[in-house]
Amino acid sequence: MSSPTIVSNGSISSKAWTVTRLSLSNLALAWAVLLACFALVTIPSVIQVVQAGPDEYFDNSYLLSSGNAFYVLIFIAPAVVALSHLMKVMYLNAAKETFLAGAVLLYALLAAAVSAANHAFHYTLDQSWEQTFQVVNLAAIFGWTDHGVLVGFLQQFAFMFLVAIAVHTLASLQRSWVGWLVDLMLIGLFSASLVTEPLVSVRSWLSEVLVSHSSAPVQIGSCLVAAALLYGIALKVLRRKEL
Amino acid sequence: MTHIVEIADVTKRYGDANAVNQLTVTVDQPGIHGLLGRNGAGKTTLMKLVAGHLKPTSGEVRINGEACSPQRMSRSVSFVESRASQFNMGASSLLRAAHQLHNDFDDEFARTMLSKFELDPKKKYKRLSFGMQTMVSTIIGLAINTDVVMLDEPSLGFDVVMRRRFIDLLRESLDRHPRIILVSTHQMDDIARVADHLLVIDAGTLRARAPMSDIASQFASADDYFLSVLEGSTDE
Structure with a gap:
């Protein structure tokens, strides 16, 4: 018989990369939703811009930047991976840890791609449309574009990465009552944080630290630390999960 | 003594029902072990417990002496679940992915089997017939080369x-890699052609186990053996 413990020559990182590539090439649903959102955001904007005259400016009319449509990928892809890809990776007899490492690598790639795409729109199409309308780009609203292209890209990347891991962790809980309990608790806490002190202050502090802190390194570091904590939770959930 | 597969007084309960009930069995001999049982006898649950997909309600599953559970799945077991869903890719791409995930993967065997079964390596998984999908999953499970391979109702959908x-x-x-291959099935005469041992479970408990050579000398068919076990005239 083969040795009792199967010794693998492949490194964990190369196996994780295999999982990343498998997931990346099986995200048809996420790409379809992204395409639909992009069309829903962009087509009305194009119609408005075409209808407006060349020398007109509408200071009370707002367009949502097409770049923001890419954010949808950060919500859909982790849900698809956590809910649909886990068993498929397990049926290839991969370790649970390899699956999660591959998923996190995928989220890092998607966060980088989304951040780059939104920045590209902010510095090109948004600038052009701002000649006619007010253009709303969340990256600008959160202040990520105030620190230059590279730092802004990193700030947006860190936040998107955190969101992706949070969605993955929540999605992986959904097939048990614990998931529903966590959902209810989060909804309850968020609702309470709108009206009840000290939760209002905690929510404001969290949103400042994770989203709009004036210091980019603090915001980036906070997002990465929070992502690491959520990764730890996701790993614990996955290890205990029955398949 | 360390057993390759050791199931010690394992119970798995779903609500009020025991899918596996205080089952104790060890398996050490390489060979093909047929796992026979009626619908709902606990075959799939037992395999999932051995694979570490499920946590026993009580008792312990050990593989090569190490406790096995969802928190500590054994790398020495591969499990091909009935109706396992794979990524919607060509069989060739799936084999490549499995190869990249397992350096002990027997790529030559897998590719030979693909061609022997006339499976189109480029045809997407969802476009294959159910039987062919099962065959692709089975080839992957066997080529991974773990100490224990478990196939859950693999011949469903086969002509x-x-x-x-x-x-x-x-x-x-x-023959290429002697190890334990555990096959659950309803097609008893099929498994009788190839199995070295048969195990019968009913209502979550092991009712009988015997080498195929003994069964063949006493019963006209595996069906007869199985029915005799269920009727209580044959014990372990």
Whole structure:
């Protein structure tokens, strides 16, 4: 018989990369939703811009930047991976840890791609449309574009990465009552944080630290630390999960 | 003594029902072990417990002496679940992915089997017939080369020709890499052609186990053996 413990020559990182590539090439649903959102955001904007005259400016009319449509990928892809890809990776007899490492690598790639795409729109199409309308780009609203292209890209990347891991962790809980309990608790806490002190202050502090802190390194570091904590939770959930 | 597969007084309860009930069994001998049982007898639950997909309600599953559970799945077991869903890619891409995930993957065996079963390596998984999908999953499970391979109802969806070829596949895989191959099935005469041992479970408990040579000398068919066990005239 083969040795009792199967010794693998492949490194964990190369196996994780295999999982990343498998997931990346099986995200048809996420790409379809992204395409639909992009069309829903962009087509009305194009119609408005075409209808407006060349020398007109509408200071009370707002367009949502097409770049923001890419954010949808950060919500859909982790849900698809956590809910649909886990068993498929397990049926290839991969370790649970390899699956999660591959998923996190995928989220890092998607966060980088989304951040780059939104920045590209902010510095090109948004600038052009701002000649006619007010253009709303969340990256600008959160202040990520105030620190230059590279730092802004990193700030947006860190936040998107955190969101992706949070969605993955929540999605992986959904097939048990614990998931529903966590959902209810989060909804309850968020609702309470709108009206009840000290939760209002905690929510404001969290949103400042994770989203709009004036210091980019603090915001980036906070997002990465929070992502690491959520990764730890996701790993614990996955290890205990029955398949 | 360390056993390759050791199931010690394991119970798995769903609500009020015991899918596996205080089951104790060890498996050490390389070979093809047929796991027979009626619908709902606990075959799939037992396999999932051995694979570490499920946590026993009580008792312990050990693989090569190490406790096995969802928190500590054994790398020495591969499990091909009935109706396992794979990524919607060509069989060739799936084999490549499995190869990248396992350096002990027997790529030559897997590719030979793909061609032997006339499986189009480029045809997407969802476009294959159910029997062919099962065959792709089974080839991957066997080529991974773990100490224990478990196949849950692999011959569901196979036509007569595929069932015969499947038997050849099992035997060829075992000849290349002697290990424990546990196959649950309803097709008792099929498994009787290839199995070295049979285990019968009913209502979550092990009712009987015997080498195929003993069964063949006493019963006209595996069906007869199985019915005799269920009727209580044959014990372990």
